Amino acid sequence: MKPNRIRKHPAKATVTAKATANATVTAAALASWVLVQSVSVPSIAVAQDVIPVVLHGEDNNKPYAFLDADGAPAGIYVRILQAAVDKMPQYDLRFENVPFKRGMDLLQSGQIMAFFPPYLRDDRNWVERYSVPILSETVVAICSKDYVLSHDLRVFPDDFTGARFANNAGYRLAGEDFFDMVAAGEITLEEANTTESNLRFLMAGRVDCYVNERMAILAGLRELAVDKEQSRNIDETAIIGQEFGYVAFGPDPDGSWPYRDQFADDLDDVLRQMRDSGEIDQLVVEYFAY
Structure with missing residues (x-):
């Protein structure tokens, strides 16, 4: 008697090959999806977490803070503050420049968050905080x-x-x-x-x-x-x-800048590091050398 031939193995092998192929495709797709998510999701989160900050400075106090011939913010304080905020990726910095008296009036009335570089004065007791001394x-x-x-x-x-x-x-x-x-x-x-x-x-x-x-x-x-x-x-x-010149932070009666104190703390930390490392002095030297 001839033994019965059971021809199930090839079929099984075929199914296994298809399953393996499908599993390979699925794994590849999953890996690709994970890679995309690992790249895109943090990027979106970071973009959402960046806080836009406007610092107002003087418009005609050369060489410290002024508008250049093209109307762009310039000066030693602008360079120092830009270099500082460049080390603070959680903030997106923009400068606006106005005459000194107008800047102080805007600051006192709570229409702007910060103004640079006024000196510390006892009669400006409405200023709520100053940065660390800068220059x-x-x-x-x-x-x-x-x-x-x-x-x-x-x-x-x-x-x-x-x-x-x-x-x-x-x-x-x-x-x-x-x-x-x-x-x-x-x-x-x-x-x-x-x-x-x-x-x-x-x-x-x-x-x-x-x-x-x-x-x-x-x-x-x-x-x-x-x-x-x-x-x-x-x-x-x-x-x-x-x-000494400072960044002065005025009152915020309408709660327009809930991030103000955190920004001021972060700025102080970086300015201290720049001062202690000699970076501020170097920026001043480079400014006048240029």
């Missing part, structure tokens, strides 16, 4: 050579009684004693929005003296193309003090 600046008084030669100038502002001073609108760099003398009529004050305008007043003899930060004055003289011969008619007569 040290030297405030000086400069006067015409004629005024210097005709007056005994030893103590600022006491020895400047009767002087005509230029001042950037909204600036209080000359100190409270100075402005008390202005209020008492002992010093005459003329204000303009820009350093260049005030330097023109000084060189034209319209005022006797001008107070501003030393590097801002030098940048203004360079902007006006004042040569060495002309500059000899101007003398630095007093060092009024050292000041």
